[in-house]
Amino acid sequence: PYKILIVDDEEPARQLLEKYVEKIDDIEVVGVLSHPLEAKKVMNESEVDVLLSDIHMEDLTGIELVKMLKKPPVVIFTTAYSEYALESYELDVADYLVKPISFDRFLKSMNKLLKHLHFFFVHKCLVTGLPAWTSCKGPHSKYGQHTSRKQKKTQSLFSSLSRKCL
Numbered sequence: 141p142y143k144i145l146i147v148d149d150e151e152p153a154r155q156l157l158e159k160y161v162e163k164i165d166d167i168e169v170v171g172v173l174s175h176p177l178e179a180k181k182v183m184n185e186s187e188v189d190v191l192l193s194d195i196h197m198e199d200l201t202g203i204e205l206v207k208m209l210k211k212p213p214v215v216i217f218t219t220a221y222s223e224y225a226l227e228s229y230e231l232d233v234a235d236y237l238v239k240p241i242s243f244d245r246f247l248k249s250m251n252k253l254l255k256h257l258h259f260f261f262v263h264k265c266l267v268t269g270l271p272a273w274t275s276c277k278g279p280h281s282k283y284g285q286h287t288s289r290k291q292k293k294t295q296s297l298f299s300s301l302s303r304k305c306l
């Protein structure tokens with residue numbers, strides 16, 4: 141599963157996001173923190189694929205946190221303030237969720253995120269010259285293990301593409 145870190149200075153927001161994430165397959169919560177500097181330390185010391193971060197926090201904003209990271213993970217901002225949307229997209233964030241966040245809106249964001257992460261991983265496999273789709277398995281990947289008809293078609297397509305590209 142992809143590893144997600146939640147950072148928000150408000151306890152109810154952290155609890156809600158954690159509850160939402162636990163309902164999503166292929167995503168695992170690796171930390172729930174109240175302070176952005178703690179989050180920076182965690183991201184420097186361990187692998188985090190996705191950062192769910194509030195913007196307005198004590199001492200450091202979520203935007204400042206992302207700017208401080210050498211290799212930021214995929215970022216989704218969660219905030220009560222819509223006026224930071226433009227600035228956040230300049231940081232190439234995956235999504236911007238305005239509080240209060242409904243589960244439906246959160247689920248749409250996670251589906252978009254998973255498509256992005258799956259595409260990035262497959263693209264990386266094809267570009268780096270790994271042999272075929274079925275061998276494109278990363279440390280956080282369940283590729284090649286899916287059983288749905290749609291997923292099998294996707295595997296077949298990318299296997300075919302990788303053979304043609306390599």
